[in-house]
Amino acid sequence: MPAAPSPSSPQSPERSEGSGRPPTAPDPALLRKVALSSLLGTVIEYYDFLLYGTMAALVFGPLFFPESNPTVGTIAAFGTLAAGYVARPVGGVVFGHFGDRLGRKTMLVVTMLLMGVASCLIGLLPTYATIGVAAPVLLILFRIVQGIAIGGEWGGATLMVVEHADARRRGLWNGVMQMGSPIGFLLSSLAVSVTALLPQDRFLAWGWRIPFLFSALLLGIGLYVRMSVTESPLFQQQARARKEQAAAPPRRIPLAQVLRAPRVLLLACAVGIGPFALTALIGTFMLTYAKSVGYDTSDVMSGLTATALTGLVAIPCFSALSDRLGRRAVSLGGAAGIVLLAFPIYALINTGSVPLLILGMVLGQVVQNAMYAPLGPLLSEMFGTQVRYTGASMGYQLAALIGGGFTPLFASSRLSASGSISSTPLAVLAMVCGLITALAIWRTAETRGRDLSEDPAATVRRKDPA
Numbered sequence: 001m002p003a004a005p006s007p008s009s010p011q012s013p014e015r016s017e018g019s020g021r022p023p024t025a026p027d028p029a030l031l032r033k034v035a036l037s038s039l040l041g042t043v044i045e046y047y048d049f050l051l052y053g054t055m056a057a058l059v060f061g062p063l064f065f066p067e068s069n070p071t072v073g074t075i076a077a078f079g080t081l082a083a084g085y086v087a088r089p090v091g092g093v094v095f096g097h098f099g100d101r102l103g104r105k106t107m108l109v110v111t112m113l114l115m116g117v118a119s120c121l122i123g124l125l126p127t128y129a130t131i132g133v134a135a136p137v138l139l140i141l142f143r144i145v146q147g148i149a150i151g152g153e154w155g156g157a158t159l160m161v162v163e164h165a166d167a168r169r170r171g172l173w174n175g176v177m178q179m180g181s182p183i184g185f186l187l188s189s190l191a192v193s194v195t196a197l198l199p200q201d202r203f204l205a206w207g208w209r210i211p212f213l214f215s216a217l218l219l220g221i222g223l224y225v226r227m228s229v230t231e232s233p234l235f236q237q238q239a240r241a242r243k244e245q246a247a248a249p250p251r252r253i254p255l256a257q258v259l260r261a262p263r264v265l266l267l268a269c270a271v272g273i274g275p276f277a278l279t280a281l282i283g284t285f286m287l288t289y290a291k292s293v294g295y296d297t298s299d300v301m302s303g304l305t306a307t308a309l310t311g312l313v314a315i316p317c318f319s320a321l322s323d324r325l326g327r328r329a330v331s332l333g334g335a336a337g338i339v340l341l342a343f344p345i346y347a348l349i350n351t352g353s354v355p356l357l358i359l360g361m362v363l364g365q366v367v368q369n370a371m372y373a374p375l376g377p378l379l380s381e382m383f384g385t386q387v388r389y390t391g392a393s394m395g396y397q398l399a400a401l402i403g404g405g406f407t408p409l410f411a412s413s414r415l416s417a418s419g420s421i422s423s424t425p426l427a428v429l430a431m432v433c434g435l436i437t438a439l440a441i442w443r444t445a446e447t448r449g450r451d452l453s454e455d456p457a458a459t460v461r462r463k464d465p466a
Helices: 013-019 028-064 070-102 104-124 134-164 167-178 180-195 200-207 209-213 215-226 233-244 254-259 262-284 286-292 297-325 327-349 354-372 375-381 388-405 407-418 423-442
Strands: none
Touching: 028 070, 028 104, 028 134, 028 167, 028 180, 028 200, 028 209, 028 215, 028 262, 028 286, 070 104, 070 134, 070 254, 070 388, 104 134, 104 209, 104 215, 134 167, 134 233, 134 375, 134 388, 167 180, 167 297, 167 375, 180 209, 180 297, 200 209, 209 215, 254 262, 254 388, 262 286, 262 297, 262 327, 262 354, 262 375, 262 388, 262 407, 262 423, 286 297, 286 407, 297 327, 297 354, 297 375, 327 354, 327 375, 327 423, 354 423, 375 388, 388 407, 407 423
């Protein structure tokens, strides 16, 4: 384990309490407004993105891939889910580039518009029976747009909070923003649950469209709030400094600067693989898996609702705890938890008891939240202001692609190969991804309290002296 940072090191909380703040001490009212804006934006983005995942498990197979057998149709539907995850790093690069050059706020408005419009268009999209092969092609296209939008959203929303907040409370305020993920899931689950009460034929005919069209209302509210916040003070400070240095050489493209130190980017990605894989297993794929072992859809939706409610409490708690114990300690605790609990969690799920199903899912959610909650401040503190949007977004979205995008596809292929699925490969996959996160955290230096106005020379451990 690395030694604790000295008072003179750039990691030291003591030093950063003075120099690690934004250029001026944060105004509490402004900080609350920024946090609310980021929270609402994250709610909308995750509502739309997670809604697609639920509908992929329930209706997209028969509606958009009807010529396949049911299992292959599910794989095809989850393939479009993966397409959205593949697009997320693209969004991280594109919006990261312009966010590092032009500012965080403008990019956040654009990402919200893209996500809302794409979701509404999915709700209006004719099915295969109406327009043939154009239906799945357009479905995949809109999913890619969603992926690009959410690829740029997270980094911008995180940085707006982190760069406005005091160094001592970055985790706490980022935890407020990250509550948008479970709130978005709760809203999407509620929307699906309500529309699923319709008779099956009506749900398949038009009921599934209603949750997507509801995005238009959320979009209007989110844009109203987001347009009223101010730009990040750290970005404004850097922009002024660039104007004063008229003779300075042209800056490199942010992505090129990030790739000059690929180890930092790779570690940022690896840290997120565990929580994203667990989100896919406990969330997206659980509908398919639990139904294959005898549960009803309503039972699984109850479990998913319980996990979202758990996240509402656990995410801000673990985020605030990372301000006290450090990002590494909290993340390592979650990674160790999934390694130890993966098989017990699936053993609970496999009992056929609804209360034990919910208990297993909640346990998985708690350890996922411990890994996930410190990600925002951790990844933000790993990169300098000139490349922070690009670097944090790329690390986060590559982790989402690897850990979350392909996990449901892998699990569905196991179901297709055998006609039924054993929990063993799923538990092993969760353990392996947890170990990847643990190893990455072990190789990453503590960043809590870092002065964000400085460009960190290194954020990874060169070698463990022990």
